Amino acid sequence: MPFIPHTKEDTKAMLETIGVSSMADLFKEIPSALQTANLSNLAPQLNESELSRLMHERANLDNHLTCFIGAGAYQHHIPAAVWEVTSRGEFLTAYTPYQAEASQGTLQLLYEFQTMMAGLMALDVSNASLYDGASALAEAILMAARHERKAETHKVLLPRTIHPLYREVVKAIVGQHDHIELIEIDFDLKTGQTTLEKISGDRFTALVIPQPNFFGVLEDTDELTDWIHKKNGLAIAVVNPLAMSLLKPPGLWGEKGADIACGEGQPLGIPLAAGGPYYGFLCCRQDLVRQMPGRIVGRTVDAEGKQGFVLTLQAREQHIRRAKANSNICTNQGLLVTASTIYMSLMGPEGLRLTALASHQNTVFLQEKLSKLSGVNIIFNSPLFHELVIKIKQPVDEVIQKLAKFKIQAGFALQKYYPELGNCLLICVTETKTKEDIEFFTKKLKEVIDQPVTTRAET
Amino acid sequence: MPFIPHTKEDTKAMLETIGVSSMADLFKEIPSALQTANLSNLAPQLNESELSRLMHERANLDNHLTCFIGAGAYQHHIPAAVWEVTSRGEFLTAYTPYQAEASQGTLQLLYEFQTMMAGLMALDVSNASLYDGASALAEAILMAARHERKAETHKVLLPRTIHPLYREVVKAIVGQHDHIELIEIDFDLKTGQTTLEKISGDRFTALVIPQPNFFGVLEDTDELTDWIHKKNGLAIAVVNPLAMSLLKPPGLWGEKGADIACGEGQPLGIPLAAGGPYYGFLCCRQDLVRQMPGRIVGRTVDAEGKQGFVLTLQAREQHIRRAKANSNICTNQGLLVTASTIYMSLMGPEGLRLTALASHQNTVFLQEKLSKLSGVNIIFNSPLFHELVIKIKQPVDEVIQKLAKFKIQAGFALQKYYPELGNCLLICVTETKTKEDIEFFTKKLKEVIDQPVTTRAET
Amino acid sequence: MSGTIFDISKSGRSAKAQMPKGVNEKHNIPKNYLRKDKPLLPEVSELQVVRHYTNLSRKNFSIDTQFYPLGSCTMKYNPRGVHRLAFLEGFLNHHPLSLDENSQGFMACAYELQEILKVVTGMRGVSLTPMAGAQGEFAGVAMIRAYHELRGDTLRDEIIVPDAAHGTNPATAAQCGYKVIEIPTGPDGNVDIEALRKIAGPKTAGIMLTNPSTLGVFDQNIQEIAKTIHSVGGLLYYDGANLNAILGKVRPGDMGFDVMHINLHKTFATPHGGGGPGGGPVAVSERLVPFLPTPIVGKTETGFRWLTKEQCPQSIGRLSAFMGNAGIILRAYMYARLLGQEGMIRIAEYATLNANYLLTKLRKAGFTPAYPKRLASHEFIITLKNEARDLHINALDVAKRLLDYGFHAPTMYFPLLVPECLLIEPTETESKEVLDAFADTMIKILEEAKTNPELLKNAPHHLPVRRLDEVKAARELDLVYNPQLPSDV
Amino acid sequence: MSGTIFDISKSGRSAKAQMPKGVNEKHNIPKNYLRKDKPLLPEVSELQVVRHYTNLSRKNFSIDTQFYPLGSCTMKYNPRGVHRLAFLEGFLNHHPLSLDENSQGFMACAYELQEILKVVTGMRGVSLTPMAGAQGEFAGVAMIRAYHELRGDTLRDEIIVPDAAHGTNPATAAQCGYKVIEIPTGPDGNVDIEALRKIAGPKTAGIMLTNPSTLGVFDQNIQEIAKTIHSVGGLLYYDGANLNAILGKVRPGDMGFDVMHINLHKTFATPHGGGGPGGGPVAVSERLVPFLPTPIVGKTETGFRWLTKEQCPQSIGRLSAFMGNAGIILRAYMYARLLGQEGMIRIAEYATLNANYLLTKLRKAGFTPAYPKRLASHEFIITLKNEARDLHINALDVAKRLLDYGFHAPTMYFPLLVPECLLIEPTETESKEVLDAFADTMIKILEEAKTNPELLKNAPHHLPVRRLDEVKAARELDLVYNPQLPSDV
Numbered sequence A, B: 001m002p003f004i005p006h007t008k009e010d011t012k013a014m015l016e017t018i019g020v021s022s023m024a025d026l027f028k029e030i031p032s033a034l035q036t037a038n039l040s041n042l043a044p045q046l047n048e049s050e051l052s053r054l055m056h057e058r059a060n061l062d063n064h065l066t067c068f069i070g071a072g073a074y075q076h077h078i079p080a081a082v083w084e085v086t087s088r089g090e091f092l093t094a095y096t097p098y099q100a101e102a103s104q105g106t107l108q109l110l111y112e113f114q115t116m117m118a119g120l121m122a123l124d125v126s127n128a129s130l131y132d133g134a135s136a137l138a139e140a141i142l143m144a145a146r147h148e149r150k151a152e153t154h155k156v157l158l159p160r161t162i163h164p165l166y167r168e169v170v171k172a173i174v175g176q177h178d179h180i181e182l183i184e185i186d187f188d189l190k191t192g193q194t195t196l197e198k199i200s201g202d203r204f205t206a207l208v209i210p211q212p213n214f215f216g217v218l219e220d221t222d223e224l225t226d227w228i229h230k231k232n233g234l235a236i237a238v239v240n241p242l243a244m245s246l247l248k249p250p251g252l253w254g255e256k257g258a259d260i261a262c263g264e265g266q267p268l269g270i271p272l273a274a275g276g277p278y279y280g281f282l283c284c285r286q287d288l289v290r291q292m293p294g295r296i297v298g299r300t301v302d303a304e305g306k307q308g309f310v311l312t313l314q315a316r317e318q319h320i321r322r323a324k325a326n327s328n329i330c331t332n333q334g335l336l337v338t339a340s341t342i343y344m345s346l347m348g349p350e351g352l353r354l355t356a357l358a359s360h361q362n363t364v365f366l367q368e369k370l371s372k373l374s375g376v377n378i379i380f381n382s383p384l385f386h387e388l389v390i391k392i393k394q395p396v397d398e399v400i401q402k403l404a405k406f407k408i409q410a411g412f413a414l415q416k417y418y419p420e421l422g423n424c425l426l427i428c429v430t431e432t433k434t435k436e437d438i439e440f441f442t443k444k445l446k447e448v449i450d451q452p453v454t455t456r457a458e459t
Numbered sequence C, D: 001m002s003g004t005i006f007d008i009s010k011s012g013r014s015a016k017a018q019m020p021k022g023v024n025e026k027h028n029i030p031k032n033y034l035r036k037d038k039p040l041l042p043e044v045s046e047l048q049v050v051r052h053y054t055n056l057s058r059k060n061f062s063i064d065t066q067f068y069p070l071g072s073c074t075m076k077y078n079p080r081g082v083h084r085l086a087f088l089e090g091f092l093n094h095h096p097l098s099l100d101e102n103s104q105g106f107m108a109c110a111y112e113l114q115e116i117l118k119v120v121t122g123m124r125g126v127s128l129t130p131m132a133g134a135q136g137e138f139a140g141v142a143m144i145r146a147y148h149e150l151r152g153d154t155l156r157d158e159i160i161v162p163d164a165a166h167g168t169n170p171a172t173a174a175q176c177g178y179k180v181i182e183i184p185t186g187p188d189g190n191v192d193i194e195a196l197r198k199i200a201g202p203k204t205a206g207i208m209l210t211n212p213s214t215l216g217v218f219d220q221n222i223q224e225i226a227k228t229i230h231s232v233g234g235l236l237y238y239d240g241a242n243l244n245a246i247l248g249k250v251r252p253g254d255m256g257f258d259v260m261h262i263n264l265h266k267t268f269a270t271p272h273g274g275g276g277p278g279g280g281p282v283a284v285s286e287r288l289v290p291f292l293p294t295p296i297v298g299k300t301e302t303g304f305r306w307l308t309k310e311q312c313p314q315s316i317g318r319l320s321a322f323m324g325n326a327g328i329i330l331r332a333y334m335y336a337r338l339l340g341q342e343g344m345i346r347i348a349e350y351a352t353l354n355a356n357y358l359l360t361k362l363r364k365a366g367f368t369p370a371y372p373k374r375l376a377s378h379e380f381i382i383t384l385k386n387e388a389r390d391l392h393i394n395a396l397d398v399a400k401r402l403l404d405y406g407f408h409a410p411t412m413y414f415p416l417l418v419p420e421c422l423l424i425e426p427t428e429t430e431s432k433e434v435l436d437a438f439a440d441t442m443i444k445i446l447e448e449a450k451t452n453p454e455l456l457k458n459a460p461h462h463l464p465v466r467r468l469d470e471v472k473a474a475r476e477l478d479l480v481y482n483p484q485l486p487s488d489v
């Protein structure tokens, strides 16, 4: 019985104290017809040693290819101190800080996190996390709709330059709300930027503005922000938080700044880890704070006037407001926020900026290399951050598979989500890649695209 | 300047406070002729990210062969909790517990360790560690010599069944003491056990008794202990501490029990790690405690009568007794002891015994398999613990090299240290090996020894 | 020494060994796209960071350091080996958009966890993607809705929720566009079945229940409830937060539930991390399988593969950009393997044993159980309404005083219907000795309440801070550090 | 909650997930070789172990949690990345008797560390095997002895050691069979050179020095000392414990030393682990190279290989079964790589800056430096003899009171020749703010000494225990837990 500390004598003594004669008696209020669980199909029990061997084998299957995939999850250097400290039992095995006095560690850290995120976004306030970037965007949209209290229906503009998987999530979540209409807007095939040209109508609840967008392209966020503000809608920024150390932050976009900023916290010290756990962040202007979903920590004083931290504005939340709550979220992604807070502290403003800049420079370096290859087209002519779209002549899926043989994960094939971008590959280069890595990529790509095209059956 | 927190302004302000105008001024008392250090030959600075990449490459060079080498360092399952807790900053980055009140964590843990080791050895007391098993044996011998105060010279019997590298260490350390003579004793080529037959002389300071011995063979420790006690010498046990959960412990050997027990703590939760850090342990009868080297922790009370722990009997140590100290040891292997204490707590008496027994059973399983191979001879007919000596027809070094190609580390070649054991291989099987591992080993060994003998030049 | 990280920040300082190297100031970004100011992030050395956050961590209670009987939260031991193995580099460096053939290790674990969850819940289909219980609820209710809609059964706009339910239940129903109909609890802690019969009808899309309920008792009428709801065409949602109480004993599928979530961070011992991450897989009966959220791991002859929209066209869709909290899925899988069948069966038994033992000890010592005639499930409620009336101390005071003695407080003031309540869940990984010590402390505190109530009123005394002013926090919002304002260092 | 692990042990309990499986009771071992009793080891659950030792750890001061200005111990930041990378499985699972071709990764690091240490010490040969400073000393003095013996110079039986020396110096000399001749320190903190001239002679095998000395000052006559010793045929041993003071500035080889050790756990920032492990590589000048202890890593065209007895026949031999504290060697190597040339040079500068800054602040506040006319090296001494005389508080009281304020105490009562001394070593990784806070606290304590001396006398007040009775500990030896005796739980 792993993890159960009872000796036989304990069990006996405890049953006696309770005044029953067997374990089964403890379940006697449960209709016996229901006590039918049969677990004999479960895989056999392993001890830690056996488990370790199994997991090593499995981890080795998902092995160490050089990763040029980005598309919403980015490989960056994570200082060892981040997870060493985050993994301390006191952070790792605490619950949500309901007993504030016994949770000052987590609470103060969350307050510091809120400060850092608000700072990065140049907005007034931040919550203490949501599940991930995609669901954070959904919550941001719901928040905008709540803000626009009087309206019966809400139109939200969702550019196609937003991560296609985020858009799927938004549809699944916001789609439950019949009074919110999601309207996709297109992008310019030359620039890769969102274009407002074809939009008709006048009243919009919000425009979602990505920076950088899914193609790695930088949007003209000033223009987009001012546009939606002129329509009396809210500007919802969905940004790579690391990039905000280098790029103009949402709070400073356009004349009045974006109203809400959200996104995926993963680039800030969270490992790729097969897709999660990551965390979503959400910041906004002060006057929107009561529309925010999720936990928020505030600074206060104790009975002796000493500084302390508590969960605050709980009247927005499900455990108080129940059906009227802003959101149903309860458990969030606290541990990831812990890691991110430590990460941001270690990197500081300069470390983040240099990481962003190095990633950008590496991407530009790859761009230069690839632009010299015949058969490779750099399709967008806009400034980029650390991702890049190329178009080749071969079926992209095949090229990806072939490069995998050289231990290169080449990138993300766009065709499935953007039929107009057939044979297009989205490549990401972060600061973790050396000049040699990039040159090796270029060389192998050239080799592969110089081969005659094969059919899928052969690979 | 990694790890230095000073800003330019700090440095300036601090120099001003001191009243000097430059860093160089701080060194002005040092003759300038000496200020010549030239470090330009140092390899270039790496950041943690670059270092991580380099170390991953290097770690992969020393890679994952299935390890059948024992010979003093043993691969066992180590519960993850052991090093997770041991690596907590409060254990990892504390100094020797000089300020007892600020070091109760380490001190209480050491007291618990002493209890566990004394318990395992069935002796009265334990110290808080020495460097490693080999140097612990040297200290044990010096301790025996100190105990025999009146004698001018000391004869210590050192069986050849003791680890040959331990014997080298003993020679290097004890060899500095001109008044101690080390006398090697031989072993029986049939049994692999120490034999007292050829010993002449009557007065001996001590006999060192291994259990199991270097060949994995079990010695008749009762007989050896009683023999040396009849000669009025001390019995010094050098044992595998894990084995003591299964085998008769030193304190119960013979009629009176061994007087001192020492050995290598590595099997108790310490990874192989290229040979260290491990730790040496040392236990003895109560009346020898003042001859012990190394730190010892005692339980006491605080000013309010509450239990607490301190370093005690410090008058044995160099910082008090200086030239008259029992030993020059200062820093010991505290962190390893921390890990071992947690390891022993997790395994408990039953876990240790099952680990020892499983290792034994696996070794016996291999023995049975190998005994059926033609060309393989099991050379000793004594009971064994978890190591085994075989003799083959091929040069052992070559066989080892060939098996390495199948990712098997086959064992330790005995010839270099035991010329009479040419073509003999010492193999260890711990509980970490599965039936399949052992069968694979057998199969590959058979393949290799069935090949025609090659000359070294070819391999 | 307890200032914020910003209080030790100084311009120009950094953790040098972490700085990217060889970066110059060259870039291709137009000037008006660039950031001009330096964001308010700390500028500190590596030692400062390690020391600051190490010391902060020491201000937390946690399972690794304390008994943490927080009802409804299942704060059991989180095996360290599981945490460590989830950090194997093969998993950590694995990009979620890798090719399936480069993801077989993770996918094997996820697939097997899907199968394990089917076995222990008695359900037919599982999706692991929801990232916490509440998202599992969302997925579940969305599936209920999709189910009715697909059948053209579109007039159902009500979800029934007991008054004892966790806040996420009504909140979820509302987020999915449903009206929430609250149903009362009877004096025995069971749902008022008569009331239910009256409420259930053609507008009923479903009911959300947990059983045993958050009142710590098993609803003996569950089969009757299921019949009632099913007979009006509604579906039953099982809130899996209390699964620990019945794991290996009773299966929600057998009770008649159609859909449920499992809180991996409770029943499957994944660490709660001071607020998350969690994991909220959903399990469903046959008829809801087509609606499961994606991605799901499928098994083919050549290996595991992701099933998404294409393969599951009726799916309610995707709830996270990638695969939910993949690392939590890994950990839950490992925990299940460490338990095996025997270990799994023992969970409910020992969790229930511990709860009933502690309940018995407290009752004998004079505490008032909320449902004195009932056995406890894996948790139980005591109400301090008598103490509040007679001694003028309340549940909050007792909770805060417990902290002084090194015990985390039980859940307070939830469920809402029991006045001055403490919801106590010891879990199966705590020893008899710990329960005895906790009971002794409760008795001691009761004694203090009589002889020296100020000790409770002013508690905690021995924590990093004294009792905190929550009203001020909400009135004078201070949510981010302002370098211009004085801070209490 | 602070009983020992044995106090929570109970027969029949265990951490089940750790138990080997499939073991039966079969064995080939004769009965009289077997153990019959169950050894006194704790029988506890995994959670009990994790909680017990986690909570124990919280009773320690450490660098990660506190300023730790323990003189002579160089308690600087231990980079976490280095610790983590030393745990890579390729290193951890590497058997020390592996083939050289399977050990190239570790050997490359060890070889490069040997080279780095040569550069920074100005020496010609290095052996990494000694496992701490004291074992390095042992190796060094054994080499001195081997050197003289090989030349037939066998009458030398004295080693000179300053009165300020660390205890390991005389202890080592004695362990190597030498008579220890103590030499006094002058009022300026330098070795009394006149006395030295008198003592040095044909019986002098060598002198053991550290420079800067444990008095925190650099001996300006070092060249003269070297000349004196060399001229009588003796050799100079450098105790590298204080290398942090001069790293990158001055090299022992250039000062005239023949042999030295380096404390990797001080200067090279490997964690001290609450007592170890350390690393004490020895570095030697040309003439001692043949005597270096083995193994050493050599470099050939085909890769790195171990050099042992066969290749180094004059070696003093082997000091550990395998390769000393290999993991510490790895860590020191990594630390050196993180520093590089620039970082290395900055060490001595900032360590010295911090020491002199703190000395200045304390002096200005009225504390008495032991050597008021001297600059501090990386550490310095204040003496509280005046305070002891006037206020009847001593160095111990101040040290214990510092603990109350969350600072680890400096080294007390060492070196022995300075009465009521505190040896203070801030190290380069501490910030000005920390030094200021420490100085302010010292000033506050001095104030308390005047106004409320009992606060100091009875300190510490806020630690897990009050002042401990060391006399009782030594008189009524209690070195192992006795389950028969009552324990304070």
Ligand SMILES: Cc1ncc(COP(=O)(O)O)c(C=O)c1O
Pocket: A329, A330, A331, C072, C073, C132, C133, C134, C135, C166, C168, C169, C210, C214, C239, C241, C242, C263, C278, C279, C280
């Ligand atoms: C009964 C109950 N239901 C639902 C939830 C929500 O689960 P989560 O916090 O994982 O979203 C909880 C968690 O506290 C709970 O206790």
Ligand SMILES: Cc1ncc(COP(=O)(O)O)c(C=O)c1O
Pocket: B329, B330, B331, D072, D073, D132, D133, D134, D135, D166, D168, D169, D210, D214, D239, D241, D242, D263, D278, D279, D280
């Ligand atoms: C001056 C001095 N010499 C020698 C030593 C001994 O070094 P170690 O503890 O590594 O054996 C020390 C350590 O405290 C020291 O400070």
